[in-house]
Amino acid sequence: MKRISLDDLLHTRQNLAYQEQYGYIKKLLEKGQIKPVKASKSNGKKPALYREYWMVEEQKAYLPYRSGRRVHL
Numbered sequence: 001m002k003r004i005s006l007d008d009l010l011h012t013r014q015n016l017a018y019q020e021q022y023g024y025i026k027k028l029l030e031k032g033q034i035k036p037v038k039a040s041k042s043n044g045k046k047p048a049l050y051r052e053y054w055m056v057e058e059q060k061a062y063l064p065y066r067s068g069r070r071v072h073l
Helices: 018-031
Strands: 002-005 034-036 052-055
Touching: 018 034
Parallel strands: none
Antiparallel strands: 002 052, 034 052
16 A cells, blocks of 8 residues: 555645545545545644555455366266
8 A cells, every 4th residue: 555645635625625626535445446544643734634645555456277188087
């Protein structure tokens, strides 16, 4: 996982009202794309947001291993 600041997450949404920025972060949390870094504390606004988040990497889907050997009965 990669650590990212709240400012970097909201970089393209700087011109939005705080409530809209809050909604955007909440959507990312609900989708599981980010997780808060709880040690980073809050930003001091209401409703509060954490100052840093973990970017959740997509899990790669691995197929079960199959050898090329054939079993004869």
